[in-house]
Amino acid sequence: MTAVAEGPAAPEQVAAGAPMSIEEARDMATRWANEQAARLTERVQNHLAHKNGQSNGGLAPRLGGPVTYDPSGNPYVAFDVTATSPVQFIGQPPYLPSKIIAAGNFAFLVAYIFTNPSTGPGWALSSSVQLGGMPWRMTLDQANLTTGSNMPTQQQNGIFPGPAPVFTPVFFLLPTTPGPAAGADPWLIEANVTVYVDIPAKPYAAFATKFIDLDNDPGVPFFPPVTAGWRYELPNRYLIYNS
Numbered sequence: 001m002t003a004v005a006e007g008p009a010a011p012e013q014v015a016a017g018a019p020m021s022i023e024e025a026r027d028m029a030t031r032w033a034n035e036q037a038a039r040l041t042e043r044v045q046n047h048l049a050h051k052n053g054q055s056n057g058g059l060a061p062r063l064g065g066p067v068t069y070d071p072s073g074n075p076y077v078a079f080d081v082t083a084t085s086p087v088q089f090i091g092q093p094p095y096l097p098s099k100i101i102a103a104g105n106f107a108f109l110v111a112y113i114f115t116n117p118s119t120g121p122g123w124a125l126s127s128s129v130q131l132g133g134m135p136w137r138m139t140l141d142q143a144n145l146t147t148g149s150n151m152p153t154q155q156q157n158g159i160f161p162g163p164a165p166v167f168t169p170v171f172f173l174l175p176t177t178p179g180p181a182a183g184a185d186p187w188l189i190e191a192n193v194t195v196y197v198d199i200p201a202k203p204y205a206a207f208a209t210k211f212i213d214l215d216n217d218p219g220v221p222f223f224p225p226v227t228a229g230w231r232y233e234l235p236n237r238y239l240i241y242n243s
Contacts, residue, residue: 108172129164212228
């Protein structure tokens with residue numbers, strides 16, 4: 001696996017191998033994630049415009065569940081979450097960004113909360129309108145598959161504006177420090193994201209069943225290359241090694 005197809009461009013100081021502060025890395029991650037959210041929102045809006053030109057149906061269930069079928073029997077995705085593979089803003093190509101991370105390097109996992117701006121069959125209000133002003137809680141649970149232990153759980157909280165954005169980016173700084181001991185095996189980490197909105201009598205909850213893989217995989221003999229893109233029903237994993 002190697003460079004990203006639609007990832008962030010490396011700044012001059014990264015290209016020169018100079019260290020970057022956590023504030024600079026977080027700022028770059030925020031700008032990049034907001035650009036991706038705008039791009040994803042545009043795709044959803046274009047899809048809705050196309051659907052509305054054909055029928056009054058809601059957004060097709062391309063983002064997974066939860067999916068409701070009542071009362072009309074038509075599918076409608078009201079609320080969901082997806083995530084990216086790790087994003088790094090320090091290091092030398094082909095390791096930027098990458099799922100192969102040197103211990104101590106800054107790396108982020110970005111998750112996106114999805115709320116449907118379209119009203120579904122039988123819905124008086126879209127989930128984006130319903131969730132306006134509501135609090136949300138997102139959790140990143142990670143398992144160290146190498147050591148058989150759990151990494152510290154990370155949690156982010158927020159409140160949707162009204163109406164809620166189609167995509168809300170959420171950031172997690174991955175625990176790459178101190179990493180495995182010198183000479184020890186690299187850590188293979190599996191990341192799982194859940195999100196919950198606590199609304200009395202009508203809670204919204206979801207977990208990421210797909211992620212945006214930012215790395216191109218050049219393949220090996222007898223196996224074709226795989227370009228960066230969506231991965232469905234696969235674990236979101238990355239490796240931390242001691243350099």
